[in-house]
Amino acid sequence: AVDISSVFSDSEYFALADRDYVNVTSTRGPFYRTEQPVRSLTECLLARCVTDCQAVLFHLDACHLLRFPVLPHELKNVAGKFATRV
Template identity: 85%
Template sequence: MQTLSILPLILCCCIAFGHSLSTEFGLLGCFVDTATRDVNGLDGWSTIGPYSVTWSSGGTVTLSSMTVQLCSEICAYGKFRYFGVQFSSYCFCGNSYGRHGKAADSHCNMACAGNSAQICGGADRNSVYRQIYYRQEGEYFTLVDRDYVNVTSTSGPFYRTEQPVRSLVECVYRCEADCQAVLFHLDACHLLRFPVLPHELKTVAGKFAIRV
């Protein structure tokens, strides 16, 4: 795995994903669930943070106040990468999803029990989200595969673009303050607030690197 330092041409091999209870999230889509739970990271847990986990298979937090934000907060206690909301009030956490395949978006059609303006899956259908954690600033960057999500950030624009930029190293140098990742293509440097790519950059080629 190739890594870049903000110090000139220093290489290392390492990767880390920071954690904070302060997160944002992006919708990945509607996915099929069965009795063999798709998002099953809470299997065997009895509690997560202050919340009780029910069901011996798969594990879920069930609340009459469930919202998308609440499920995100619950799963952040376990540093899970993904969460799924289902049947209005179920919250599932996990580090993988999609084993049963994708469902039509129209199958996720049930309002969240705690917020009727939001969708919380459907019958045997999860609305699956990617957790996007705020992380402390690190010194190194590593080239990684692309991971696209639909993100609407509550803290301002998801990314900004600077150009002309002559190289990936120069692009990385410009990644300061709240910047966690870069996408460099031709002479354009996209500076991202989170280590994932929004769908609006899906057609942009180039090299994607995240801070580690």
């Protein structure tokens, strides 16, 4: 098991962040993808956010993996913890 404090204490990993929302259009595929089930924020960050992932929004058992460190407006009503790669 990974200690969650180590995920946020090392600058090469992630930090909890304020939410910034944008209207997104892309010709290069979706702005984010969702993986379920995910048991924890730690699993979301360390095991799921690997390729083409700059931020995550973790809520209940869903991990929204974002290509950029901002949230699309369609996730505005999703609660949870938002973390960005530092």
